Amino acid sequence: MVMNELGVDRAEAGQIAAAVQCQYAPRNLAGCLGALAKSGDLADFQGHVRGRASRQQARLAPDDRRTRPCCPHGEAGGVDLNPRSGRPWCPLCRIGAAADIEPAPTGAGP
Numbered sequence: 001m002v003m004n005e006l007g008v009d010r011a012e013a014g015q016i017a018a019a020v021q022c023q024y025a026p027r028n029l030a031g032c033l034g035a036l037a038k039s040g041d042l043a044d045f046q047g048h049v050r051g052r053a054s055r056q057q058a059r060l061a062p063d064d065r066r067t068r069p070c071c072p073h074g075e076a077g078g079v080d081l082n083p084r085s086g087r088p089w090c091p092l093c094r095i096g097a098a099a100d101i102e103p104a105p106t107g108a109g110p
C-alpha cells in the first residue's frame with residue numbers, strides 16, 4: 001500500500017510504516033497509513049525516513065576514509081573535510097587549519 005502510494009521499495013515502505021507506528025501507535029496501521037496517504041502527510045514520513053538514512057550514511061563516511069591518503073599525522077583521509085562540520089577529520093589537522101585562519105599575533109616580537 002505504502003509502496004504504491006509513494007513509489008518506494010519494500011524496505012523503505014517498512015521504515016515509513018514503522019515511523020507512523022512509532023508516532024501514532026494506531027490500532028489499525030493500514031487504515032492510518034491510508035488516511036495519511038490521502039491527506040498527503042505520508043510524504044512527510046517519507047522525508048523523515050530519507051533524512052534519517054542520509055544521516056546514517058554520513059555517520060558511515062569515516063569507513064570510506066581508510067582508503068584515502070594519510071595526512072601528515074598518519075590519519076587516513078585526515079585532511080579531508082567532514083561534511084557535517086566542514087573541518088578536517090584529523091584533530092591535529094583541525095588545529096592546524098584553525099591556526100591558519102586566525103590572524104597571526106602582532107606586536108609580540110622580541
Ligand SMILES: [Zn+2]
Binds near residue numbers: 071073075078079093
Ligand atoms: Zn592530521
